[in-house]
Amino acid sequence: MHAMLKRRGGPAGLFLSLAVWAGGNAALAAEPIEPLPLRVELDAAKVALGNKLFHDKRLSRDGTIACASCHRLDSGGVDNAPVSTGIDGAKGGINAPTVFNAGYNFRQFWDGRASSLEEQAAGPIHNPIEMGSDWQQVLAKLRQDPALVAQAAAAYPAGLSDETIVDAIATFERSLVTPSAFDRYLRGDNSAIGLDEARGYQLFKNYGCVACHQGVNIGGNMFQVFGVMGDYFAKRGGPTKADLGRYNVTGLEADKHVFKVPSLRNVALTAPYFHDGSANTLEDAVDVMFRYQLGRSAPAEDKSLIVKFLRTLTGDKQARSLVATR
Amino acid sequence: MSKNKILGFAAAATLIAVLIVLVALTRSVDLEAHNRIVATLREMKQLDAEWNTEVLRSKTGFSEHYDAVARPLAQLASLESRLEQQTAGLIGREGGDAVALALQSYREVIKKKIDAVEHFKSQNAILRNSSRYLPTAAQELGDGITAAGVLPAEKIVPLLADLVNRSLSYILAPEQSRRELIEGQLAQLGRLPASLPAELAEKARLFASHVETVLRQQDAGDVILGELDVLPTAERIDVLSDAIAGQHDRSLLAQQQARQWLIAYSVALLLALAWLASRLIRSFRLLRRSNASLQKAHAELQESQVYMVQSEKMSALGQMVAGIAHEINTPLAYVKGTVDVMHEQIAGLTALLGSSRRFAWLMRQQADKSDIRDEFVKLEALAKKTVDDAVLEEMDALLESSSNGISQISEIVVNLKNFSRLDRAKVSQFDVREGLESTLLLAKNLLKNKVRIDKEFDDIPNISCSPSQINQVFLNLITNAAQAIPDDREGVLTLRTSRAGTDRVRVEIQDNGAGIPADVLPKIFDPFFTTKEVGKGTGMGLSISYKIIQTHAGRIEVDTEAEVGTVFTIELPVQPPVVDDDAMLIDDEMPLAA
Numbered sequence: 001m002h003a004m005l006k007r008r009g010g011p012a013g014l015f016l017s018l019a020v021w022a023g024g025n026a027a028l029a030a031e032p033i034e035p036l037p038l039r040v041e042l043d044a045a046k047v048a049l050g051n052k053l054f055h056d057k058r059l060s061r062d063g064t065i066a067c068a069s070c071h072r073l074d075s076g077g078v079d080n081a082p083v084s085t086g087i088d089g090a091k092g093g094i095n096a097p098t099v100f101n102a103g104y105n106f107r108q109f110w111d112g113r114a115s116s117l118e119e120q121a122a123g124p125i126h127n128p129i130e131m132g133s134d135w136q137q138v139l140a141k142l143r144q145d146p147a148l149v150a151q152a153a154a155a156y157p158a159g160l161s162d163e164t165i166v167d168a169i170a171t172f173e174r175s176l177v178t179p180s181a182f183d184r185y186l187r188g189d190n191s192a193i194g195l196d197e198a199r200g201y202q203l204f205k206n207y208g209c210v211a212c213h214q215g216v217n218i219g220g221n222m223f224q225v226f227g228v229m230g231d232y233f234a235k236r237g238g239p240t241k242a243d244l245g246r247y248n249v250t251g252l253e254a255d256k257h258v259f260k261v262p263s264l265r266n267v268a269l270t271a272p273y274f275h276d277g278s279a280n281t282l283e284d285a286v287d288v289m290f291r292y293q294l295g296r297s298a299p300a301e302d303k304s305l306i307v308k309f310l311r312t313l314t315g316d317k318q319a320r321s322l323v324a325t326r
Numbered sequence: 327m328s329k330n331k332i333l334g335f336a337a338a339a340t341l342i343a344v345l346i347v348l349v350a351l352t353r354s355v356d357l358e359a360h361n362r363i364v365a366t367l368r369e370m371k372q373l374d375a376e377w378n379t380e381v382l383r384s385k386t387g388f389s390e391h392y393d394a395v396a397r398p399l400a401q402l403a404s405l406e407s408r409l410e411q412q413t414a415g416l417i418g419r420e421g422g423d424a425v426a427l428a429l430q431s432y433r434e435v436i437k438k439k440i441d442a443v444e445h446f447k448s449q450n451a452i453l454r455n456s457s458r459y460l461p462t463a464a465q466e467l468g469d470g471i472t473a474a475g476v477l478p479a480e481k482i483v484p485l486l487a488d489l490v491n492r493s494l495s496y497i498l499a500p501e502q503s504r505r506e507l508i509e510g511q512l513a514q515l516g517r518l519p520a521s522l523p524a525e526l527a528e529k530a531r532l533f534a535s536h537v538e539t540v541l542r543q544q545d546a547g548d549v550i551l552g553e554l555d556v557l558p559t560a561e562r563i564d565v566l567s568d569a570i571a572g573q574h575d576r577s578l579l580a581q582q583q584a585r586q587w588l589i590a591y592s593v594a595l596l597l598a599l600a601w602l603a604s605r606l607i608r609s610f611r612l613l614r615r616s617n618a619s620l621q622k623a624h625a626e627l628q629e630s631q632v633y634m635v636q637s638e639k640m641s642a643l644g645q646m647v648a649g650i651a652h653e654i655n656t657p658l659a660y661v662k663g664t665v666d667v668m669h670e671q672i673a674g675l676t677a678l679l680g681s682s683r684r685f686a687w688l689m690r691q692q693a694d695k696s697d698i699r700d701e702f703v704k705l706e707a708l709a710k711k712t713v714d715d716a717v718l719e720e721m722d723a724l725l726e727s728s729s730n731g732i733s734q735i736s737e738i739v740v741n742l743k744n745f746s747r748l749d750r751a752k753v754s755q756f757d758v759r760e761g762l763e764s765t766l767l768l769a770k771n772l773l774k775n776k777v778r779i780d781k782e783f784d785d786i787p788n789i790s791c792s793p794s795q796i797n798q799v800f801l802n803l804i805t806n807a808a809q810a811i812p813d814d815r816e817g818v819l820t821l822r823t824s825r826a827g828t829d830r831v832r833v834e835i836q837d838n839g840a841g842i843p844a845d846v847l848p849k850i851f852d853p854f855f856t857t858k859e860v861g862k863g864t865g866m867g868l869s870i871s872y873k874i875i876q877t878h879a880g881r882i883e884v885d886t887e888a889e890v891g892t893v894f895t896i897e898l899p900v901q902p903p904v905v906d907d908d909a910m911l912i913d914d915e916m917p918l919a920a
Contacts (some may be wrong), residue, residue: 208458
């Protein structure tokens with residue numbers, strides 16, 4: 001920050017003393033982004049069961065959709081479509097967020113209506129245009145599978161039930177942690193990312209992106225209005241119910257167009273972007289953010305450096321298991 | 327099980343249930359559970375305080391990210407659900423309403439706090455973003471305006487610097503006067519764009535909008551923090567603690583009371599037990615005493631029964647002896663008569679024999695012819711008289727008569743023997759009809775000239791029984807029947823035998839007597855019951871008969887109608903299931919005949 005002000009020359013000194021409140025604490029405080037933990041301790045049997053169930057299409061009414069259908073583990077934990085396709089080809093109302101590192105989100109869904117992964121897991125199963133099923137159906141189908149029933153009984157004293165199914169899926173999802181080059185950089189390995197990427201990170205902080213995208217998940221720990229500095233929705237047109245965001249949950253006027261700030265981990269893999277899947281590339285998304293959230297412009301070079309930084313957030317190996325058997 | 331027994335069990339069960347309930351009540355307060363609740367509440371309060379600190383750290387910029395502000399959400403939820411589980415047992419009890427109410431009001435306020443914190447985070451991020459950008463934006467705008475030569479640097483830069491300065495100061499101290507100054511300067515800046523090139527005008531507009539954002543977000547933040555400040559989460563936790571503590575105190579008090587009740591109840595139970603025990607001992611003593619007197623009475627009764635049976639035996643014997651004496655007396659008198667007649671005849675025969683001997687002696691001595699002649703005449707006269715009087719024929723006839731009489735007596739003796747069967751084994755094959763015949767003969771004296779006997783004997787098999795006992799029954803019944811017939815009426819005694827099914831024999835003894843009165847009927851088989859005058863009957867006859875038939879696995883029934891008669895029906899098995907000598911114990915006490 002200081003360096004940048006100096007580089008720009010002019011009456012920088014005038015503002016220097018005033019900048020202490022705005023950015024000066026960076027020297028005192030830790031980085032606004034924290035690395036993912038090196039180890040995740042979970043019950044391996046539950047993770048294995050959850051893995052199986054995550055890929056199990058019997059969780060949907062017609063046996064065509066599994067969790068993994070929309071949260072594809074081989075493509076960033078998303079389906080790369082603006083909105084997902086449920087049973088009978090029904091189109092969902094909102095872009096599927098990634099399942100990777102979802103355990104570090106403070107709430108689940110774009111509108112934060114689920115306070116835990118367990119609460120979230122039951123959602124799509126019952127959503128008529130997603131999996132369109134219910135526990136009675138799901139359990140009836142799954143109980144005909146002796147191998148699965150035995151596996152569930154081995155993992156849980158209670159055996160196969162709605163509660164153990166969501167617990168196993170949530171436990172599996174917590175194992176989907178994707179440490180990246182940037183995490184190594186944060187841990188002190190300065191060569192883990194290139195110079196451009198490191199500059200991109202500085203810009204990311206300086207331009208204020210980090211005001212919302214911070215914490216271990218680089219987002220995912222707060223709500224924010226979409227369109228702080230400009231009316232995104234008026235510009236885009238075609239308002240939908242999903243556009244109302246958290247208002248749909250709280251009914252508070254202040255929560256209109258408020259969404260959970262998404263995690264930027266693996267963001268290079270999760271196009272298209274935003275709840276409406278309106279931005280096809282990272283560059284587009286960064287432009288929208290500058291325009292409507294930061295309310296400022298930036299040189300194309302700075303933006304491209306920020307995009308370079310964002311690419312360092314892609315996990316080394318997708319869905320690498322950090323699970324240590326407890 | 328009797329009704330009293332059931333009542334007793336119910337009473338005991340109730341007493342025990344009350345005891346169990348009281349014991350359970352004294353254990354109802356789980357101190358550990360209460361301690362766990364207190365610990366949870368303490369954690370909740372701690373977390374709430376930490377959360378407040380984290381919010382302030384974010385507000386003041388000491389915290390670079392919101393993870394620490396977001397993290398308490400999950401902890402709050404888990405603490406709340408833990409508390410819910412821990413207090414689930416309290417709600418519904420006395421004072422539980424206050425706990426539920428306090429929990430509910432805590433939930434309401436914590437929900438508001440969560441919402442407020444969320445809004446704070448959003449607000450704070452925007453505020454920080456704009457405030458962070460203001461110096462840069464001011465610098466860019468100042469550079470641009472100076473470069474474009476619209477205004478000299480010393481005119482525009484102090485204005486912008488002032489705006490930035492004041493805006494950032496407003497964040498630290500949002501005073502209305504400062505706000506007004508900022509708004510005045512913004513208006514000043516707002517007049518510039520007309521004279522600016524488009525790019526600079528946009529920059530000016532952006533700068534102004536960020537200043538406005540700072541003002542707006544700072545005000546909004548103040549409102550939110552003000553809300554957060556007055557949200558009484560800690561107080562609600564205290565209220566909740568108080569409610570739980572109050573209930574805990576009440577539970578402890580209730581437990582103490584229950585303990586006192588338990589002690590009182592236990593003492594009462596012990597006293598009741600002691601009373602019961604003393605009663606038991608008393609009744610045991612009473613029982614022993616009455617048992618002893620009963621035993622004595624029983625022994626006396628047995629003694630008197632032996633005496634009564636003996637007396638019955640003697641009375642029956644007396645009756646029988648009278649009958650038999652009469653039966654024997656008649657032929658005996660007859661025999662005596664003939665013997666007396668023969669004794670008288672003997673004198674004539676003696677004279678004849680004497681005369682014959684004298685004549686023979688005279689002949690041998692060759693005595694006087696006159697003596698011989700005299701003797702001859704005498705002998706001839708005697709012989710003639712003997713022949714003429716047919717003395718020998720008469721004697722022969724008399725002897726025959728005597729022989730008949732003796733035969734009659736002999737027959738009676740045989741029957742007597744038959745009746746008692748003393749010469750036979752106790753249990754043997756027995757023709758019931760034969761028994762009836764012998765009995766009739768023995769009772770002949772009683773029946774003679776008074777009762778006509780009708781016998782309707784079907785062919786029946788022999789039965790296995792004790793003949794003397796069965797005969798005793800017959801004699802008893804026949805005697806009773808004969809005695810039941812009034813003197814002014816022609817008595818008819820009907821004896822019937824028949825088969826009853828394949829393996830039983832039926833004997834009916836029917837009279838046309840006066841019948842048995844209804845009030846007497848139920849008692850006729852009772853021992854010592856008699857309608858006869860004192861000393862005439864023992865009252866044991868029918869009772870003994872009943873016992874005999876019972877030991878033979880038979881049945882005796884009576885059917886009676888006043889002034890028409892009575893019929894006793896006996897059914898006996900051809901082969902009694904158990905022919906046990908012990909079962910016939912009464913035998914030893916039986917009279918030979920009634």
